[in-house]
Structures are given as structure tokens and as C-alpha cells.
Amino acid sequence: MKSKVPIEKKVLGKNDEIAAGIRRRLQKEKIVALNLVSSPGSGKTSLLERTLGALNHTLNLALVAGDVQTENDAQRLIRAGGAKVRAIVTGGACHLDANMVARALEDFDLGGVDILFIENVGNLVCPSSFDLGEDMKVVVMSTTEGDDKPLKYPAMYRRSSVLVINKTDLLGQSDFDVDRAKKNALSINGALTIFEVSCRTGAGLEAWYTWLTALAARKKGGS
């Protein structure tokens, strides 16, 4: 596989250029951009559904939802209402890249938007390498997937700024130890902001909403 390295570097260079363009546009419009990453099924879409339901009267939200196949996530988010939603079907690719996002945003009216959520493909490896022009990556972990995941997929945890531990309603039904999960995550990246939530019961989500609202206000304030 060594022969791939120079090409990948070239591809990433081009990706970073396009990502920088996205970042400039979002910065100019004072839009917070969050790139949501996780394994398949950890609950990124559920977290976004909840967030739209809670914040769409106070914030102007936009979403780009990526999937390898189907527009299921985008459809769920459109049904959740209150946000502008675009789907990206990668058609086999294991991650979003900046070019896909740039194309999705091309004729997307972002006027007045406070937060743009980019829901990445469910994959704990490849999306970690691709800058999409976001302010930060938010990694979602579910309590059913094992508390050792930060150690096994360190790049993703290293490159994320926020960790949302979802499905806390299922704690106690597996060997998952939330303190060990946090300790493992912080051993990889001590700067992580951590939320513990259940998108099923709603527990813990207020802190996430408060954090998002403050983030949007700070951006609009220009800092």
C-alpha cells in the first residue's frame, strides 16, 4: 500500500485548500460549523433530531447529512423540521471530503444561519483525515460500543474537540463503564469537552443545548 502515500498526500492537499475556502465563507457569515463523526449507529442523527426540536425556535440551523447510500438521515432530519437540510450520498466513499461539502453548499442559502451541522459517514477511521472547513469535530460514542474505543481509534479522538457519550439510558446493561470511557478519551485528548446524554430519554441534553447556544452567540459576537 506504500504506493498510495504520495497520491493521498496530494489529494489531502487539494482537500485542505477546498476546506479553507469553506471555512472562509462560514467565517465571513459568522456560522459555527460542527463536523459530527462516529461509528455507524451511535446516534448522530438522533442527536441532531433532538437538537433541531429543541433549538429551532431560538437558532437558525442548517444541516448537511452524508451517507454511503440512501438519504434516510436527511429525510429524518427534514421530518424533524425547522432546518435547511442537504443530503450527500457518497456512493461508496467511506468519508465526506471537502469537495462534496463545497458542492452541497454551492447553492445553499446560508444567510442568517447560526450553526451548520455536517453529519459525516459512520466510520471511526477515515473521516478523521478530512478537514471539511468545520470549526471543530464532535465525536459521538454510544454506551453500547465499548469503553475502549478511544484507545482503538485514537486519531478520531485526538482530532475532535467534543465527545458526546450517547445512550446513557442503556448504562448497566453492558460492561461499558462511563468513567473508564472518559478516562480513555481524555488520555488521548485531554482538551475534550464531554457531554453524557440519552437521545432516547432526553437526559443530559440541556447542557449540550446550552453549550451550542453559547457557541453560536460567541461567533455572532465576532470572537
Added chain:
Amino acid sequence: MKSKVPIEKKVLGKNDEIAAGIRRRLQKEKIVALNLVSSPGSGKTSLLERTLGALNHTLNLALVAGDVQTENDAQRLIRAGGAKVRAIVTGGACHLDANMVARALEDFDLGGVDILFIENVGNLVCPSSFDLGEDMKVVVMSTTEGDDKPLKYPAMYRRSSVLVINKTDLLGQSDFDVDRAKKNALSINGALTIFEVSCRTGAGLEAWYTWLTALAARKKGGS
């Protein structure tokens, strides 16, 4: 990303050559080889721990366990006992390739082995493209990751011969509908053999053990 395609084809061509070599060796020694694939945290390692515990008195089992970082899985499987275990740390790569497996098998004494399990990196996308010389891919899905996953990651389900639905003890605690999951999986690949198990309680595992035992017997019988 178009510039990557020819290189990827070349890499896959080389991969397939190496995989064919592995397949010839395993075929000659009449060893069943199963490539276990899934999202992170669906329970591949737990399934293997259970399987070793149940079958290591009647079958000769060997394992190659791949991870992006850590040898945690291999260590867990060594503790489970009764099998020859090799770890592969991919060091960032999002999948196992045939070359990694060939290197792990190089000085691995496979004499008398009935079944070789290859535990792939937790990733529902990239490992689907890499032949490792296996007889078949076994995709593990957990009941906490959403019943629409076969539709969203069709390549993996199309290229697998067996689906193990794990964590059935958690059914009813989420919106996961096991019949819908099976229907979705079969709509992608009507030839899938499906097992429903709980590696936590042991429910449903007898059918899996029986199937493995018959598979090994058939291989040793030469058919």
C-alpha cells in the same frame, strides 16, 4: 478524488494476488477461513471469546485479530484460551489487507487447524473491498446500531455470506426492529445466512456453533 482510482485498482490487483496465495494455502490445509467485519463495538471480539470457550475442546481454532491501535482484542482472545492468536496493528489503516494477513500467517503454524477467524478492523465501509483469502465474510450487526444499516452500507452486506445479529438481550430498549433489520439485509443480499444471538446471555449461540462445526467437518471431508 478521481486521481486515486487507477492506483486503487492496482493496489487491489496486488491485494487479490496475495489473497489468492493465502486461499491456496488454507485450501490445501483444509482450513475454513472466516473474515469477521462490523462497525466498531458490535461485538466481534465477544462473539469470538464465546466461540473459543464453546468449541476449543472439539475444534482446533486459530485467530488473527486486527485493530487500528492496541492489541486489546488479541489479548482478550488469548485470555479466552484454547486458540492460537496473532495480533495485527494496522497503525492507522482503516482495514486489513491481504499483505498484513499474509505476514501474520507467515510463521504461524496452522497444522491441524479447523477454522481460522480473521477479526477485521471495526469499519462498515473499507474492509468490504479487501479480499483476505477467506472462504466468506461474516458481518456482525448489533441491535443498538439501527436496523437500517444494511441499506446504508450495502457493499458490506452484499459481500458477506453470513449475518450475525448480536445483543438481542437489548431488544425492546431501542427502536431496532429485528424483522425489519433482516428484511433490509435480505433485500441487499438474499443469500445471507442469519443468526440472532446475545454474546452477553448466550442466547442463540448454539445454532452458530452447530453451523461452524458442520462447516469445518465439510471442509475436512474435502467438499
